[in-house]
Every structure is written in structure tokens, then in C-alpha cells.
Amino acid sequence: MRANRRPPQFIQESLRLISYCPVCDTSYNPMEARVIEDRGDQHLMHIRCKKCAHSILALVLTSGMGVSSMGLLTDLAFEDVLKFRDAAPLTLDDVIGFHEHLEAQERAPKERT
Numbered sequence: 001m002r003a004n005r006r007p008p009q010f011i012q013e014s015l016r017l018i019s020y021c022p023v024c025d026t027s028y029n030p031m032e033a034r035v036i037e038d039r040g041d042q043h044l045m046h047i048r049c050k051k052c053a054h055s056i057l058a059l060v061l062t063s064g065m066g067v068s069s070m071g072l073l074t075d076l077a078f079e080d081v082l083k084f085r086d087a088a089p090l091t092l093d094d095v096i097g098f099h100e101h102l103e104a105q106e107r108a109p110k111e112r113t
């Protein structure tokens, strides 16, 4: 019996994810991928589709077994990722504070200049 030389399904799928836009299926231009962080064999990348303007965050893992990746559709621009990646997580107090801020604005008389 001949060995199956095709890469495993998950590797094909993960490479497809970083080669084609998952939204409109357009092939990415390699120049649209920007590396956010390189940590050994882990590479975090931001890829923006030129056609539909959707972006994905892709974590690409290289190992002796091959290359795999995980992708996440995002509305963050490359600069946003840099800005928010080190930000503290939102707390319950943050959410309540924002809600109170909105309510206070609602109650205040609207001023137009």
C-alpha cells in the first residue's frame, strides 16, 4: 500500500486560513501580513484582506511536525492590536462605571453649540 503523502487535513486547513481570506476567499498578498510578535517557533500575525478589508489575527506555529495556525477574525487594525495587547482586561467595575457615565449623559440637558 502506498503511503499517503498529502499533509493531514488540519495542516491543509490551517495553511489555507493564512493564504486566503476566510470571508471572501481572495488570496492574500504576502505584503499584507504583518508580524506582531515572534517568539521562537510561534508567530503572531495580523493579515488584512485588500478586497473585503476584513482582518484576521493568526498564530502560526512551526515545529518538526510542520506548520499549523489558528486564526481569529477581528475588527482590530494592526495598530489597535499593538495598543490593546498590553492593556489590562476590563473589570466589572469598568463596565458599571461606563454604564453610569452613559446614564449621566442621558440625564444631562443636551447642549448644542
Ligand SMILES: [Zn+2]
Residues within 6 Å of the ligand: 021, 022, 023, 024, 025, 026, 049, 050, 051, 052, 053, 054
Ligand atoms: Zn476578504
